[in-house]
Amino acid sequence: MINKLVEKIKKTKAPVVVGLDPMLSYIPEQIKQKSFAEFGETLEGAADAVWQFNKGIIDCVYDLLPAVKPQIAMYEQFGVEGLRAFQKTVDYCHKKDLVVIGDVKRGDIGSTSTAYAAGHLGKVAVGSSRLSVFDEDFATVNPYFGTDGIQPFLDVCKEEKKGIFILVKTSNPSSGEFQDRRIDGRPLYEYVGEKVAEWGGQLMGDTYSYVGAVVGATYPEVGKIMRKVMPKAYILVPGYGAQGGTAKDLVHYFNEDGLGAIVNSSRGIIAAYKQEQYAHFTAANYADASREAVLAMIRDLDSALQQSV
Amino acid sequence: MINKLVEKIKKTKAPVVVGLDPMLSYIPEQIKQKSFAEFGETLEGAADAVWQFNKGIIDCVYDLLPAVKPQIAMYEQFGVEGLRAFQKTVDYCHKKDLVVIGDVKRGDIGSTSTAYAAGHLGKVAVGSSRLSVFDEDFATVNPYFGTDGIQPFLDVCKEEKKGIFILVKTSNPSSGEFQDRRIDGRPLYEYVGEKVAEWGGQLMGDTYSYVGAVVGATYPEVGKIMRKVMPKAYILVPGYGAQGGTAKDLVHYFNEDGLGAIVNSSRGIIAAYKQEQYAHFTAANYADASREAVLAMIRDLDSALQQSV
Numbered sequence: 001m002i003n004k005l006v007e008k009i010k011k012t013k014a015p016v017v018v019g020l021d022p023m024l025s026y027i028p029e030q031i032k033q034k035s036f037a038e039f040g041e042t043l044e045g046a047a048d049a050v051w052q053f054n055k056g057i058i059d060c061v062y063d064l065l066p067a068v069k070p071q072i073a074m075y076e077q078f079g080v081e082g083l084r085a086f087q088k089t090v091d092y093c094h095k096k097d098l099v100v101i102g103d104v105k106r107g108d109i110g111s112t113s114t115a116y117a118a119g120h121l122g123k124v125a126v127g128s129s130r131l132s133v134f135d136e137d138f139a140t141v142n143p144y145f146g147t148d149g150i151q152p153f154l155d156v157c158k159e160e161k162k163g164i165f166i167l168v169k170t171s172n173p174s175s176g177e178f179q180d181r182r183i184d185g186r187p188l189y190e191y192v193g194e195k196v197a198e199w200g201g202q203l204m205g206d207t208y209s210y211v212g213a214v215v216g217a218t219y220p221e222v223g224k225i226m227r228k229v230m231p232k233a234y235i236l237v238p239g240y241g242a243q244g245g246t247a248k249d250l251v252h253y254f255n256e257d258g259l260g261a262i263v264n265s266s267r268g269i270i271a272a273y274k275q276e277q278y279a280h281f282t283a284a285n286y287a288d289a290s291r292e293a294v295l296a297m298i299r300d301l302d303s304a305l306q307q308s309v
Numbered sequence: 310m311i312n313k314l315v316e317k318i319k320k321t322k323a324p325v326v327v328g329l330d331p332m333l334s335y336i337p338e339q340i341k342q343k344s345f346a347e348f349g350e351t352l353e354g355a356a357d358a359v360w361q362f363n364k365g366i367i368d369c370v371y372d373l374l375p376a377v378k379p380q381i382a383m384y385e386q387f388g389v390e391g392l393r394a395f396q397k398t399v400d401y402c403h404k405k406d407l408v409v410i411g412d413v414k415r416g417d418i419g420s421t422s423t424a425y426a427a428g429h430l431g432k433v434a435v436g437s438s439r440l441s442v443f444d445e446d447f448a449t450v451n452p453y454f455g456t457d458g459i460q461p462f463l464d465v466c467k468e469e470k471k472g473i474f475i476l477v478k479t480s481n482p483s484s485g486e487f488q489d490r491r492i493d494g495r496p497l498y499e500y501v502g503e504k505v506a507e508w509g510g511q512l513m514g515d516t517y518s519y520v521g522a523v524v525g526a527t528y529p530e531v532g533k534i535m536r537k538v539m540p541k542a543y544i545l546v547p548g549y550g551a552q553g554g555t556a557k558d559l560v561h562y563f564n565e566d567g568l569g570a571i572v573n574s575s576r577g578i579i580a581a582y583k584q585e586q587y588a589h590f591t592a593a594n595y596a597d598a599s600r601e602a603v604l605a606m607i608r609d610l611d612s613a614l615q616q617s618v
Contacts, residue, residue, distance in 0.1 A: 041436035075420045077428035080393045080440040087389055105417055109481035112382045119386035127350035133388040144453050145479055146486030170454055172418035175456030181492045181500065188490060
């Protein structure tokens with residue numbers, strides 16, 4: 001799957017992933033009204049609105065992009081019905097040939113990680129059947145448990161040719177509280193990054209590993225260092241746009257081959273119609289606004305990368 | 310909810326939580342056959358078997374216990390249908406007046422943690438409605454993001470009078486890879502424990518905080534230290550029994566009031582009928598075997614605590 005992701009990034013010339021993190025406040029009134037009229041102001045109604053909203057955006061942007069990244073929390077908050085909308089979103093993105101990065105940030109002790117890995121990336125055994133479940137292409141994983149929490153994901157990735165992105169340095173303001181703690185003079189995230197490189201060494205695709213890392217756009221100096229620590233890891237970069245990361249900050253997350261990083265934007269794309277510069281689209285054409293925002297993001301990154309050569 | 314948990318522990322004289330972590334291999338054939346006959350060897354069939362298995366155990370042990378701890382991964386691996394079984398399990402445990410600790414180990418940046426906190430402990434807004442979703446009483450939370458990943462859980466706990474257990478030192482063999490890394494001579498988990506005490510100071514119940522911690526039974530020396538670092542935090546202790554922790558190891562996880570810790574056993578209870586000592590119950594009476602195993606665990610802990618006085 002990392003090979004497919006790299007191929008699609010080359011083909012679309014877009015090292016960009018759209019975060020499908022729909023909050024109800026992002027969803028235009030006309031969609032919510034229709035869903036609530038059918039299902040009431042219920043979890044089912046909310047889940048339907050989320051799904052309709054996503055579908056509109058996917059239909060309008062899928063040809064521009066290599067990948068999408070649904071954030072499962074935004075679905076899970078609506079319970080079983082919300083998770084059904086997550087499932088429908090993953091399935092629909094696959095139909096559109098998009099690579100799906102499940103932003104699930106799971107992680108637990110070994111036997112439990114095995115269940116998460118099976119449910120999100122692999123297959124579960126039920127009697128004599130082996131069934132796919134959520135079936136994302138990649139999942140994000142929390143490293144706090146160490147190797148035996150990660151190993152089940154590696155095993156499934158090997159079998160299914162799928163991938164993971166391990167949290168190394170997250171984009172939020174207080175990520176430094178634990179991640180930046182210095183151990184013999186070096187921050188914790190560097191040790192995590194070294195493990196990412198080690199784990200990923202066993203699982204190489206053509207040029208990049210099945211095992212990538214998350215490094216936030218909001219800490220560009222960290223990105224520069226981690227690029228060297230994990231040369232074969234694709235870096236998934238959250239925090240561009242709404243959280244404050246700029247394209248100029250991100251050039252060092254890429255390798256000299258122009259690859260090695262994929263930048264996420266969520267709010268900045270899916271709620272673009274709420275920004276002044278895209279307000280002329282109006283809520284009725286929210287997905288067209290998202291398309292314009294994707295095109296602008298691709299141009300922005302391309303321009304920064306060209307200047308850095 | 311921490312007050313209710315403490316009251317129930319006092320009343321049952323059982324600082325014990327049963328982990329409802331059903332793997333299909335634990336479930337007696339007669340239950341699986343019935344579920345598969347009705348729903349096929351499908352995710353729905355697996356989820357039904359899990360739910361029927363849980364119900365049998367809950368009916369047989371609820372009067373002995375203060376709390377249960379369903380591990381969501383074991384349900385999530387069966388997708389939407391599995392999560393419906395999780396929901397049914399939580400609801401049924403509430404009917405039996407059990408405190409429910411959702412072992413979800415969620416954690417993310419602030420806005421995303423807000424969604425997890427709402428979905429698992431709080432309420433979500435849908436139009437003008439505010440709806441409960443999974444509605445556990447406590448949830449386990451991963452600290453890797455620092456304060457702004459935890460704060461949304463604290464906010465919901467305050468509003469709903471619920472609680473969290475933050476991962477400090479996990480029970481698995483490789484937990485030391487990152488958690489034991491030394492920062493100015495002290496391990497990372499101590500820094501996390503200090504933050505648990507700090508976060509919990511804002512949210513005190515009558516004698517213990519709404520904010521507890523997870524410290525594995527497999528590291529008793531750590532338990533002894535962390536008891537002092539976080540005197541007002543309830544410690545949720547996984548790793549007793551099947552993972553190797555013994556009752557004698559655990560006395561220092563408790564305070565002098567005989568409270569302050571609650572010990573989890575999963576496999577050792579729910580799959581008791583597979584152990585030689587309970588094999589006479591046979592698979593048909595698996596839940597009676599679980600009841601015997603709960604009683605034995607309560608005696609084991611009580612005896613160790615009496616000897617330590």
